[in-house]
Amino acid sequence: MHAKEFKIRWGMVIDVDKCTGCGACMVACQVENNIAPVTPEVDAWAGVAYDASNKLRTLNWLTVYEINNKKAFPEYEVAYMPRPCMQCASPACVPVCPVVATDKNEEGGIVSQIYPRCIGCRYCMAACPYHARYFNWFDPTWPAGMAKALSPSTSTRPRGVVEKCNFCHTRFQQAKDKARQEGGDPNSLADGAYNTACAEVCPSGAILFGDLNNPAHKVHALAHSKHSFRLLERLGLGPQVYYYSKREWVHRLGDNYLPNEKKA
């Protein structure tokens, strides 16, 4: 498939060496995007039937994976990889959607997902090699009173539709509105004018967000660094999320390399 060209390409550079695996990004993401925490269901007979420890019930747009170099102490090393939607240049999920509920057609290159249009066939989930898409098997439930604190920036999703990270897209709209109000150009936002919730909250500054095409944005130089790599890059989907690490073994875990294969 031929990738669409965009003047602006919102992307992320995640410094794996800086990530402590604290999970603040996941929490910020859940709050920003109205992802329901699993309300424990209490059964009169069995006590607590399920809670958030049942991972078949949880849903995260951004998940932190733990990886290690599979060596014994003292060479043992661990690293954490936050995994948002990669917003691929030629996404595998888009052409398989039978109802065009997901598309990559807006300036900025963010893959959209329109929940009321989704019929829940889950082809996109099967197509996505990053497991970045999630299906609502159940209606979201919020603990008493919490529904009043929902964020107006993301619509809530019912049972039966697929959802995924959209780089906090409403923040993009808000940043454009602010630029217009201040007499600036909404199509060339300054570095940091539009930032995702996960990048904003990251305490160690491991997640950087910006326009990959704009040399004035920090992510531009970092994405072109020799220490940067992308997950499953050889599939050719062209993710817009880059990982940055100075450790060779982290790079090797980013793709399916053979044991003796030299990394390109």
Place this chain on the structure above:
Amino acid sequence: MEEKKGTKCCGGFLAFVLGFLLSVVAGWVLFPGMLYSELDQPIPFSHKIHVEDQGLTCDSCHFFREDGSYQGLPTNEQCSGCHSEVVGQTQAEAKYVQEYVQKNKEVPWLNYQYQPDNVLFSHKAHEPFECTECHPDVAKADKAPKYYENKLSGYSKQTMKMWQCERCHAENGVSNACHVCHK
């Protein structure tokens, strides 16, 4: 036998035509009236008094905030700038001051253009247009227009529909990508 069959056929046809006409009348004339309930604003608001008598402009009350977001309908914070006490002679104003300002309660105004949760409309992006290209010209109206609530969906009849947004975007060469309007 055959004659009998013939009459049976025509009677059935007549019944069909009558039934069809009845359904058409019910669907086109009666149903739209049944579908919408006619509501009035909680306070009879006169734009005319504010615009012509007091010399306010649209953006005195409907303004952009510093971050480019839109105030929309004013809240007590703005209204009580003048109406902290009764300043006019109308009953409506007295009711507003007594029931809302003094009790520190917001007026549940009916919003003619209320959009569903998954729609993101930016007034800032549409600033070059005149307000009245989408909204009714109420500046000279002494009475707020009737509000028609769809009994099934709960939305206002006057809410802008997706095809209207799409058509205007297409005519003006603006992207119709999903994320331009949806969240």
